[in-house]
Structure formats: C-alpha cells, structure tokens
Amino acid sequence: MEQESIKISRIVAKTTAKQNEDCYAVCWIKNGAEAIEINKKQYKDVSNAVYFLSPDLDWKIVKEDATASSGYVLYIPKNILNHPIFKNLHITQVRLFSVDEIPKINLSPGIETRVQAILEMIDELLSTNLKHREDAILSLLNTFFVYCDGKCNIKSVITDKNAKSTLVYKFKKNVDQFVTQNHDVGFYANSLNVSDKYLNQRIKEVLGVNAKGLINEQLIMRSRNSLKFTDKTIKEIGYELGFSSPDYFSYFIKKNTGHTPSQIRMS
Structure with a gap:
C-alpha cells in the first residue's frame, strides 16, 4: 500500500x-x-x-x-x-x-x-x-x-423513504436503551404501536432474524463485555442486565453461546 x-x-x-x-x-x-x-x-x-x-x-x-x-x-x-x-x-x-x-x-x-x-x-x-x-x-x-x-x-x-428499515432501526434503538429493563418483544412492539407479529415480520424481512434474536444478541454482547472487561461478579452482571436470578443468567449464556459465564470470563 x-x-x-x-x-x-x-x-x-x-x-x-x-x-x-x-x-x-x-x-x-x-x-x-x-x-x-x-x-x-x-x-x-x-x-x-x-x-x-x-x-x-x-x-x-x-x-x-x-x-x-x-x-x-x-x-x-x-x-x-x-x-x-x-x-x-x-x-x-x-x-x-x-x-x-x-x-x-x-x-x-x-x-x-x-x-x-x-x-x-x-x-x-x-x-x-x-x-x-x-x-x-x-x-x-x-x-x-x-x-x-x-x-x-x-x-x-439509499431511498427517500424506507418504512421497513425505519421501523427496524427504531426497534434497535429502543432495545439499546431499554434492554436491561425489558427482554420481551411485546414491550418493544407496544412502544412502536405495532403488533408482535408485524414487528417480527418486518425484522425478518430486513435482517433475516426475529425480534427476540436481536434482543438476545444485545444481551450477549453486553454480557461478554462485562465478563471480560469488568471485575463485577457474575451475579452483579446478571442483575444489571435484567435477569431475575444468577442461575437464569447462567442458563441464558450457556444456551446462547455454548459456554458458561465463567468460561467466557477466562477465555
């Protein structure tokens, strides 16, 4: 070069x-x-x-x-x-x-x-x-x-208007803002004045994944960041991300990544 x-x-x-x-x-x-x-x-x-x-x-x-x-x-x-x-x-x-x-x-x-x-x-x-x-x-x-x-x-x-992309972008911004408080697709659909089904359909058309998948991805990304770059306990991280218990947080991470929170922290 x-x-x-x-x-x-x-x-x-x-x-x-x-x-x-x-x-x-x-x-x-x-x-x-x-x-x-x-x-x-x-x-x-x-x-x-x-x-x-x-x-x-x-x-x-x-x-x-x-x-x-x-x-x-x-x-x-x-x-x-x-x-x-x-x-x-x-x-x-x-x-x-x-x-x-x-x-x-x-x-x-x-x-x-x-x-x-x-x-x-x-x-x-x-x-x-x-x-x-x-x-x-x-x-x-x-x-x-x-x-x-x-x-x-x-x-x-690039277009003057792209209603589907606009809806998906608003959903993703809301997830970024509220994901530590709410993990339910219905919460985000209500905030955008659409049904769960309609929101899932539009996200699937634009991104090829469903709404829950995007919520989970945001939670996994934040979990990995906290586990690798902070000294917070696994219990503290789980509660900060809105999980009801440390056991459920560990189950979620294991199910979606194939590794326990402790394994991610040590990797």
Missing part, C-alpha cells in the same frame, strides 16, 4: 464534497447532517448511516453547522479493494460499491462506538510514520468492513 493511497477526513464543514475522482468514498455520518446529495438529488435522514459511493457519483454532505464533527469520509483507491485481506468478505462479494444502487447501512447501536474508534485510529495512523503503518491501516479497514457486514446492521439501498 502506498503511503498516501488511503485518505480520511472529518465531516466538519457545512458542506463536505467529493475530493478525489479516482477513489471510492465511504461516508460514515454520525449526527448533525441535514442531507447527503448524490448526483444532484438530496436524501434526508442520514444520521447513523454508512454510505458506499463509487467514483462515478458526484456527492456532497450538507450540515447544519460547523461546530462539531459529524463523522468521517474514507477515500479508498480501487486497487486497495483487490488486496487479499478483503477477498473473503461477503461485503465485497455483493459489490458494495455499486453504480446501479447506492448501498446504505444503518449500524446496530452497539457498533457505532466501535466504528468511530476504528476510523479515529485510521485517522491517527495516517498522520504518523510508524513502522508497519500500512499493514495496520489495512487491518483496521478490514475490521471496519467486518463490522459493516454484521448481520444485525440494517442494510438497504
């Missing part, structure tokens, strides 16, 4: 526009942006989304103000995507950078902070002359694609 082959810039100015005619652009818009304009057509509701834009497209991101960063734009030359490190990624096999359809991914709530950290590290590395810098950047870019390829992200193509 050549020293300046990948570039990254923060979305700070009121207008961030295409800079490189020969590069793919990956735009991660965190918040504070009004719209993304692609080939002179504006699309709203752009926060918490990753857009994959081919070199053939003219685009710009319009912000409300320039007081804070609203994410990052990665510029990736075509030859980089041919690197062997990316060859087994499903996300490249489905031709993510498509001219006919513009891919858009709404990240699962728990993934947002990880993506931000990855892009911040790429930004930092690009400003240094550290040994093996290029290898580290490629590895981080690969990790970024892996997170984007996660089954519980909402993958679609």
Whole structure:
C-alpha cells in the first residue's frame, strides 16, 4: 500500500464534497447532517448511516453547522479493494460499491462506538510514520468492513423513504436503551404501536432474524463485555442486565453461546 493511497477526513464543514475522482468514498455520518446529495438529488435522514459511493457519483454532505464533527469520509483507491485481506468478505462479494444502487447501512447501536474508534485510529495512523503503518491501516479497514457486514446492521439501498428499515432501526434503538429493563418483544412492539407479529415480520424481512434474536444478541454482547472487561461478579452482571436470578443468567449464556459465564470470563 502506498503511503498516501488511503485518505480520511472529518465531516466538519457545512458542506463536505467529493475530493478525489479516482477513489471510492465511504461516508460514515454520525449526527448533525441535514442531507447527503448524490448526483444532484438530496436524501434526508442520514444520521447513523454508512454510505458506499463509487467514483462515478458526484456527492456532497450538507450540515447544519460547523461546530462539531459529524463523522468521517474514507477515500479508498480501487486497487486497495483487490488486496487479499478483503477477498473473503461477503461485503465485497455483493459489490458494495455499486453504480446501479447506492448501498446504505444503518449500524446496530452497539457498533457505532466501535466504528468511530476504528476510523479515529485510521485517522491517527495516517498522520504518523510508524513502522508497519500500512499493514495496520489495512487491518483496521478490514475490521471496519467486518463490522459493516454484521448481520444485525440494517442494510438497504439509499431511498427517500424506507418504512421497513425505519421501523427496524427504531426497534434497535429502543432495545439499546431499554434492554436491561425489558427482554420481551411485546414491550418493544407496544412502544412502536405495532403488533408482535408485524414487528417480527418486518425484522425478518430486513435482517433475516426475529425480534427476540436481536434482543438476545444485545444481551450477549453486553454480557461478554462485562465478563471480560469488568471485575463485577457474575451475579452483579446478571442483575444489571435484567435477569431475575444468577442461575437464569447462567442458563441464558450457556444456551446462547455454548459456554458458561465463567468460561467466557477466562477465555
């Protein structure tokens, strides 16, 4: 990888526009942006989304103000995507950078902070002359694609309105906020004014999994994080995550991961 082959810039100015005619652009818009304009057509509701834009497209991101960063734009030359490190990624096999359809991914709530950290590290590395810098950047870019390829992200193509994806995204945001208090699908369906059946159908259509599966995934992710990176007891973690007893928490973890909480902690 050549020293300046990948570039990254923060979305700070009121207008961030295409800079490189020969590069793919990956735009991660965190918040504070009004719209993304692609080939002179504006699309709203752009926060918490990753857009994959081919070199053939003219685009710009319009912000409300320039007081804070609203994410990052990665510029990736075509030859980089041919690197062997990316060859087994499903996300490249489905031709993510498509001219006919513009891919858009709404990240699962728990993934947002990880993506931000990855892009911040790429930004930092690009400003240094550290040994093996290029290898580290490629590895981080690969990790970024892996997170984007996660089954519980909402993958679609860019449109003005996508009611199904919007409902699923609202469900996932509610789960992120309330999962330690309520594990029941009915609670989230009621909060969105839909039936359990309708919510499950829409989630199945968009993500290929059911609502309970997403709730369980969030609980498992939080459990693993607490078990590996805190000194809290298994009992404390179970109660913090809303389980009625330590035994039921251990049963849940064993059933869904194949390992006990103690085994996860020691791994």
